[in-house]
Amino acid sequence: MMQKITCECGHSNPYGTSLCQACGKPLKQDVEVLSSMRYEGSARRSQTYKQTFVDKTWNFFSSVKVGVWLIVIILVAAAIGTIFPQETFIPPNVDPATHYESEYGTFGLIYYLLGFHNLYGSWWFILLLGMLGLSIIIASLDRGIPLYKALKTQRVTRHDQFMKNQRLFSKSNDVELDEIKYTLESLRYKVREENGNLFAEKGRFSRWGAYVNHVGLIIFLTGAMLRFFPGMYVDDILWVREGEKASIPGTSTEDGQYYLENNDFILEMYDKEEKKFNSALSSVDGEVAKNYQSNVTLYKTKENHTIGAEPELVKVKNGEIRVNEPFKFDSFALYQTDFKLNEFYKMSFELEEKATGNKFGKLTVDLHDPKKEYDLGDGYKVKIEEYFPNFVLNDQNQPSTVNNLPDNPAFVFSMYSPKTPDGEKAFVGIQKNIDSGENQFKMSFAGIETKDLTALTVRKDHTLWIIALGGIIFMIGVTQGLYWNYRRIWIKQNAGEVWAAAHTNKNWYGLKKDVEFLSDKTNLTPLEEKETASK
Amino acid sequence: MLKKNRLWFRSALLAILVVAVGYTIYNSMNEESGTYISKGDTAPNFVLTDLNGKQVELEDYRGKGVFLNFWGTWCKPCEREMPYMQRQYEKYKEQGVEILAVNVSETNVSVKNFADRYRMSFPIPMDKQREVTKAFGIGPIPTTILIDKNGKVVERTSESLSEKKIISFMEKIKP
Numbered sequence: 001m002m003q004k005i006t007c008e009c010g011h012s013n014p015y016g017t018s019l020c021q022a023c024g025k026p027l028k029q030d031v032e033v034l035s036s037m038r039y040e041g042s043a044r045r046s047q048t049y050k051q052t053f054v055d056k057t058w059n060f061f062s063s064v065k066v067g068v069w070l071i072v073i074i075l076v077a078a079a080i081g082t083i084f085p086q087e088t089f090i091p092p093n094v095d096p097a098t099h100y101e102s103e104y105g106t107f108g109l110i111y112y113l114l115g116f117h118n119l120y121g122s123w124w125f126i127l128l129l130g131m132l133g134l135s136i137i138i139a140s141l142d143r144g145i146p147l148y149k150a151l152k153t154q155r156v157t158r159h160d161q162f163m164k165n166q167r168l169f170s171k172s173n174d175v176e177l178d179e180i181k182y183t184l185e186s187l188r189y190k191v192r193e194e195n196g197n198l199f200a201e202k203g204r205f206s207r208w209g210a211y212v213n214h215v216g217l218i219i220f221l222t223g224a225m226l227r228f229f230p231g232m233y234v235d236d237i238l239w240v241r242e243g244e245k246a247s248i249p250g251t252s253t254e255d256g257q258y259y260l261e262n263n264d265f266i267l268e269m270y271d272k273e274e275k276k277f278n279s280a281l282s283s284v285d286g287e288v289a290k291n292y293q294s295n296v297t298l299y300k301t302k303e304n305h306t307i308g309a310e311p312e313l314v315k316v317k318n319g320e321i322r323v324n325e326p327f328k329f330d331s332f333a334l335y336q337t338d339f340k341l342n343e344f345y346k347m348s349f350e351l352e353e354k355a356t357g358n359k360f361g362k363l364t365v366d367l368h369d370p371k372k373e374y375d376l377g378d379g380y381k382v383k384i385e386e387y388f389p390n391f392v393l394n395d396q397n398q399p400s401t402v403n404n405l406p407d408n409p410a411f412v413f414s415m416y417s418p419k420t421p422d423g424e425k426a427f428v429g430i431q432k433n434i435d436s437g438e439n440q441f442k443m444s445f446a447g448i449e450t451k452d453l454t455a456l457t458v459r460k461d462h463t464l465w466i467i468a469l470g471g472i473i474f475m476i477g478v479t480q481g482l483y484w485n486y487r488r489i490w491i492k493q494n495a496g497e498v499w500a501a502a503h504t505n506k507n508w509y510g511l512k513k514d515v516e517f518l519s520d521k522t523n524l525t526p527l528e529e530k531e532t533a534s535k
Numbered sequence: 536m537l538k539k540n541r542l543w544f545r546s547a548l549l550a551i552l553v554v555a556v557g558y559t560i561y562n563s564m565n566e567e568s569g570t571y572i573s574k575g576d577t578a579p580n581f582v583l584t585d586l587n588g589k590q591v592e593l594e595d596y597r598g599k600g601v602f603l604n605f606w607g608t609w610c611k612p613c614e615r616e617m618p619y620m621q622r623q624y625e626k627y628k629e630q631g632v633e634i635l636a637v638n639v640s641e642t643n644v645s646v647k648n649f650a651d652r653y654r655m656s657f658p659i660p661m662d663k664q665r666e667v668t669k670a671f672g673i674g675p676i677p678t679t680i681l682i683d684k685n686g687k688v689v690e691r692t693s694e695s696l697s698e699k700k701i702i703s704f705m706e707k708i709k710p
Binding site for chain 1: 545549555556560564581582592607608642644645647648660662663664665667669675
């Protein structure tokens with residue numbers, strides 16, 4: 001059992017205390033009073049009990065050195081995370097497992113394997129933040145509570161050694177105590193008296209600043225942590241073609257799933273000829289965007305909607321989304337984020353006899369849902385044998401497609417006519433029309449329709465207010481600790497002499513002003529600054 | 536403070552933090568596009584029309600093991616595993632394992648050609664609007680999800696599968 005230390009003043013101090021909580025007497029042989037003043041010479045509990053595994057863990061996290069190292073490691077990791085783009089910003093449809101290596105080489109692969117590509121979601125980064133949180137809590141408890149107790153139990157009368165060893169100290173002979181008390185009160189000190197001794201203090205609350213700001217940090221980290229909890233945070237992207245409806249990710253509940261229809265995507269540019277903007281725009285090459293806007297309609301399915309089934313939609317409301325003007329419903333907001341103009345939608349062709357130029361009907365192919373066969377009547381028909389939405393010749397020189405987006409559509413058509421009942425084949429793409437050379441017919445290009453796409457960020461955030469609250473409390477703590485300081489002045493009757501000592505946790509200049517004022521107004525000997533070897 | 540109390544307090548505080556951070560890490564690993572179906576979850580039901588125009592509903596396969604594969608014709612690793620899947624499908628169909636090869640947002644023309652080339656005889660549900668793909672939180676393809684006879688997900692992988700792997704998967708979900 002750890003022993004309590006009873007000081008000669010009668011106060012019982014916890015084991016490990018270096019200055020008596022009540023009178024300030026050094027309790028060990030080699031205690032330097034001034035350097036112990038940071039935590040009032042109180043016992044940091046972590047440094048006293050070292051038995052179980054729990055205590056050892058506790059002690060580790062109680063160390064400020066450990067805390068600082070955690071901060072350094074987190075900062076370095078965050079810095080490394082900016083070297084290559086984060087996973088969110090690499091093109092969709094690519095596999096990050098191969099993307100980082102192919103783009104950035106071996107270092108890219110290591111970057112990916114270590115989880116730097118998704119830094120805020122990687123387990124070790126969250127673990128580091130958790131450890132930092134633990135360090136903040138434990139270090140604060142271990143210092144804050146003993147400090148609070150020491151400041152609460154401090155007595156008016158202090159031990160001689162405590163007085164003598166303060167940085168500001170003086171001895172006087174003939175002093176009017178009431179005058180000192182009055183002067184200190186005029187400086188807005190809180191003055192207590194005991195057996196002809198005085199204790200004046202001011203701004204004690206500033207000592208809690210560090211702990212208040214740590215509470216703020218913990219709340220902040222808790223908010224950040226809650227983003228990973230189900231239902232608290234959604235950050236997703238939704239691409240919708242004009243005229244189409246798509247389910248909004250993250251909005252599925254028991255009473256239905258939200259859908260969004262993109263009625264129109266609008267991109268407006270500034271008119272360079274307009275007088276108002278003329279001079280501002282003359283220095284700019286190209287056009288300057290004025291407005292990005294999506295006109296949308298929100299729908300909701302009935303209850304028990306089965307995924308994939310044709311949804312029974314009920315219209316909820318219409319809306320317009322512009323940059324910084326989101327469309328809101330329930331706790332969700334949709335932000336204008338990106339767009340794609342003129343994606344190919346439908347292509348038209350005519351069946352043409354090469355020799356005569358006569359045309360035998362037109363067909364329009366929906367690039368998202370082409371038909372197998374188009375009957376043009378009178379024995380004329382066209383079949384689609386192959387379709388490559390995003391045509392490319394692969395490494396075996398075979399026609400194939402890069403992905404499922406119709407960015408470079410190409411077809412293999414079979415053309416049938418009464419003259420050619422067995423069919424003739426042709427490969428047709430953009431600026432390409434290849435056949436065996438003996439064909440009598442060809443597909444001639446007859447127009448294209450396009451559609452715009454809009455990309456919206458789907459956002460739900462129940463953690464923002466927690467993070468804001470944490471931030472505000474943090475700032476209050478910082479202000480409290482930085483703009484105020486804890487000043488103390490002791491006056492002690494000592495065998496005919498009057499001893500005076502003063503201490504502050506920061507801003508010695510301000511304290512010196514106070515004690516100068518005090519000795520000017522009274523007959524107290526001016527307090528002198530001790531030469532501190534350790535400083 | 537009593538020694539016993541101190542130990543209790545410290546242990547409790549450490550435990551709370553370990554649980555909170557552990558749960559956060561657990562969630563972060565399962566996080567992808569909002570909803571993400573992984574091991575232990577009940578697979579959400581879905582209905583899609585397959586390549587032959589038939590309605591395919593996942594719930595109808597309760598009592599059977601379901602090898603749910605997400606794929607595209609343009610994806611090389613998907614192409615590689617198709618012949619293996621077809622061969623094992625023929626073996627395990629009688630033993631109560633069904634393959635559903637959900638095609639991610641492609642056209643019937645492309646998929647029909649592909650299916651004919653590889654003589655694929657299992658149902659190919661066409662997820663034109665990517666609704667099912669989104670609901671299962673599918674990122675890169677191919678992704679294979681193994682569902683047991685009770686509708687529970689027992690495995691989820693995004694690797695390109697060898698025939699051996701497919702056999703071991705089939706064994707795993709055989710009812």
